[in-house]
Amino acid sequence: MASVSDIITYVGIPLTLLGILPIFYTILNSLLTHRNILRLLRSNTPVFATTTTSTSGSLISGIIEIDLPRFSIAPLERTEPEYWALNPQASSLPGGSWTLFNWNYIISATKTYRLQYSDDLQIPQAEVDFDELVSFLMDRGALPDAKGLHMLRVSGLWTPTGTPLLVSPDAMGSVLRVAGTQDSDGILSLALRWEKAWDHREEASLPVGWMRLEVPPMSKDQISTLDEKGNDGIPLLDADRPCAKSIATDYTPTPTSLRFRLAPSGNLLTVQSATWEHSHTSLPVSPSHPSLTHLTSPSSVAYPFFPTLALIYALSDSLPIYTCGIPPSTTVLTSSSASIPTGVMVILNLIPEEEAPEWGETKYNPLDDVHAVHSRFMAKHRAMDAERKMAPEQARVAKSAREAEEMAQxxxxxVARSRRERERSERREREAVASVRLPASVVAExxxxxxxxxxxxxxxxGLRGAVERLLVGIVRDDEPATGEAxxxxxxxxxxxERGGMTRxxxxxxxxxxVGFCFAACAVGLMAEVGGKDETGLATDMxxxxxxxxxxRLG
Structure with a gap:
């Protein structure tokens, strides 16, 4: 018979080995998982190759702990070639969509993950300034999504996952969308997508937030004006004219456009970095180019209005300049108190009397003096008949007295007619400024x-062309009508602000x-832009x- 020791040997040992097999499996699986995690980190996230990652784990439990750095990223300079290129070693791991592009980055924190399978591996989302991110993607060609941005503004963190904020240049795919909140720590979490086919912009393209105003070449008369005034508008001495003429006529190339950007300054907008261009290439500083100091000098009459007009001009072209808005001091121009009365438009001969609604009681009636004129005519004929019956000398004296009386009359x-006309004109003007007001669109038309x-x-x-002409005139500072406007x-x-016009x-x-008509076109375009979706989009952005x-971008 088998002894107890035999039973233990032939039965117990196999059972013991069978019991520890799961432990061996867990240990082996942990080692393979740890190896796969390191391989995935090196192959999918090259940015981690130069950083320190810490991994540890329990071979018995099969849980792998890994400490990964969280990066704070910022776009490169536009002049760097990598700014316009995609990262050839972008990560395909969850949370790594930000690696599609090249960035400036620093380590800002560390994130610890506890993993049981390599498929659970994800890299931390990167922190980025939202303004810089939006500007960078729009500079690459992305377009804002009005519905998504409005939903983000209204819902905040409760915006549904997958809501697009920016779309591709062809508006067929999403570039920036709302991502899940599992790694956001209460911060807005976004995901990125980009395709090589969407790259259509380059360093020469106009940066986001900048504007370009096409300025036709100066005529010979304008160059002659520059010769007379000099670059700063100061009349030149006779001794300086030959030099100025040589500068004004010999400089090449001639500016064809003006590039600048708008920036808020308190309650106003200001023009920054204004640069003359020739065929969209910056020109070197030259005394032959028209001066732009009147656009940036607070003492200039155009200083508070040129930036606002430029912003309105851009918004009318559906360009979402979200970095600044129309100043409140200018939006008052579209209020009801700023509307032009009907009578004023009639007096200015901009609207015919017969086409305007009834607005005043003072009218000109050419038959008002008919009775008096007829009475004097009849009295004159009676006096002439009486003179014909008089003796010659008596008739001569009577005629002389009659003619003197007629001259005095x-x-x-x-004098009486002039007084009545003046009084009628004053009453008509008072009625005009108090008459019913017209919409800004009618006045602008x-x-x-x-x-x-x-x-x-x-x-x-249309109105946009008129405002463009006004902007060009302000830049050149060569036409009185622009200053009048x-x-x-x-x-x-x-x-x-005081509630209406006065006489x-x-x-x-x-x-x-003429200056008023240019100003009316600007106010009309401002009112038109205020009702467009692009204005709401810029506000939402x-x-x-x-x-x-x-x-958080990942």
Whole structure:
């Protein structure tokens, strides 16, 4: 018979080995998982090759602990070639979509993961300034998604996962979308996607937030004006004219566009980094180029209005400049108190009397003096009949007295008529400034029509063409009408703040009608832009960037 020791030997040992097999399996699986994790880190995330990663784990439990660095990233300079290139070693691991591009980065923190399988491996999301991220992606060609940005502004962290914020240049795919919150720690989490086919921009492209105003070449008359005034608008001495003429006529190339960016400054907008260009290539500083100091000098009449007009011009072209908004001091121009009365437009001959609604009681009636004229005519004929019956000497004296009386009566009538006309004109002006007000669009349409008849603008280009012409005139500072337009915009703001126009304002507008029409076109375009979706989009983008300073990108 088998002894107890035999039973233990032949039965117990196999059972013992069978019991520890799962432990061996766990140990072997842990080693393989640890190896796979290190391999995935090296092959999918080259950025970790130069950083320290710490791994540890329990061979018995099969749990692998890995400490991975969290990066804080920022876009490269636009002048660096890598800025416009994709990362050839981008990671395919979850949380690593930010590795699609090349970045400046530093280690900002460490994230610990506890993994049982290599498939659970993910890399920490990178922290990035939301404003810089949006600017970088839009510079690469991405377009803002109005619905997604509005939802982010309204819902915040509760925005549904997958909501697109930026879309591809062809608007067919999402570039930046809301990601899950598992690694966000209460911070907005985003995911990135980009394809090589979407790259259509380069370093020569206009950066985001910048504007370009096409400025036609200066004519010979304008160059002659530059010769007379010099670069800073100061009249030149006779001894300096030959030199100035040589500079003004010999400089090449001629500026064809102006590049600049807008920046908020308190409650106003300012122009920064204004640069002359020739065929979209920056020109070196030259005294022959028209001076731009009047655009940045607070003492200039165009200083508070040129940046606002430029922003309105850009928004009318659906360009979402979200870094700045229309100043409140300018939006008052589109308020109801700033509307132009009907009577004012009639007095300015911008609207015919018969096409305007009834607005005043004072009318000119040419039959008012008919009875008096007829009475004097009949009295004259009766006096002439009586003179014919008189003796010659008596008739001569009577005729002389009659003619003297008629001359005195004519002078008295002229004075009375002038007084009545003046009083009628004053009453009509008072009624005009108090008459029903017209919408800004109607005023702008009539003003544009007047400028078109005067040959100032191309009516087919609409209000945007008129504002473009105004901007070009302000840049060149070579036309009185542009200065008048800026002065009238300032006065327009004053009468808007006090509740309406006065007779003095009407007299000023009547004396500078061309400038008023340009100003009316600008106000009309401002009102038109205020109702466009692009304005709401820019507001949503600005608010999102303001609220979310830092985001997690992965």
């Amino acid at each position: 004519m002078m008295e009538d002229a 009539r003003a544009l029509s007047y400028l078109g008849r005067a040959g100032r603008v191309d009516v087919e280009k 800026c002065r009238l915009l300032r006065k327009w703001r004053e009468w808007a 003095d304002d009407l007299a000023l507008v009547n004396s500078e009608l 600005s608010e999102c960037v303001r609220v979310w300073k830092k985001v």
